[in-house]
């Protein structure tokens with residue numbers, strides 16, 4: 001089982017408009033609603049790859065209910081031979097789960113993203129999550145509405161922004177607990193939560209180049225990724241948009257790119273890369289294979305209109321064509 005933690009879950013709305021004018025009024029051509037937040041997208045891709053996956057985090061109010069309903073009804077994993085449904089271990093809170101709005105401009109294919117800050121989380125609610133997380137790590141029954149025993153996770157992913165009220169060192173705390181339980185832990189966040197999380201020594205972090213620059217002050221990706229590794233991560237997988245992904249690890253440094261530029265909706269492409277990395281870690285793949293999988297999944301997500309879903313045909317066609325380049329051997 002793989003556990004993903006999304007403290008700031010979201011009901012992701014995607015609007016398609018013929019053309020986006022910043023100060024204009026628009027007729028929305030199509031609306032889609034998805035259970036989102038980064039860890040939910042990661043979970044959906046892991047499930048489609050055939051990994052049993054459990055999601056935890058907070059869900060509250062009408063939007064939280066809707067998110068959980070959509071999650072329970074989601075059958076995207078069934079499109080693939082080996083798929084499993086994503087299992088819900090979300091915890092109820094008093095505040096309402098946020099919405100995010102992605103506006104796809106059909107004339108250019110570009111997406112503009114608006115993310116609400118998320119609900120206020122009280123100290124008791126955060127305490128409840130910490131206790132439930134500890135139980136999930138130990139494979140004991142958790143506190144979710146649908147409590148039942150689950151196996152202990154083989155890996156944990158901590159994903160996305162923190163909602164108001166959750167301590168800025170939250171991820172650092174969750175990383176320390178996973179490490180104490182000897183469970184590999186991946187962190188995908190930004191800003192101060194990332195800075196503090198790095199110091200707790202996660203096994204892997206997946207920042208993009210902007211997030212890396214924010215933490216290290218370096219804009220050159222290799223230098224910035226090495227800087228993040230020095231700050232505490234065992235390995236750093238930096239997503240570089242069209243330039244693919246760079247991994248700096250104790251075993252060496254590699255970069256991989258998709259064989260051609262793909263256009264489409266990039267929302268969730270980073271989450272699919274996280275799913276590729278995590279599934280590869282659990283399956284014991286070496287770094288080049290893991291990197292190739294992450295880049296292929298990420299590109300296949302750009303080609304799929306909905307966040308957290310990938311086009312399997314594109315993925316399978318791209319994977320054998322991605323050849324990671326060794327940039328440096330281990331020091």
Ligand SMILES: O=P(O)(O)OC[C@@]1(O)O[C@H](CO)[C@@H](O)[C@@H]1O
Pocket residue numbers: 008010012036037038041100113115159160161162267268269270271307
């Ligand atoms: O505010 P965060 O947590 O950083 O990002 C949230 C979010 O934009 O990221 C996902 C795409 O990666 C969306 O499903 C989601 O709503």
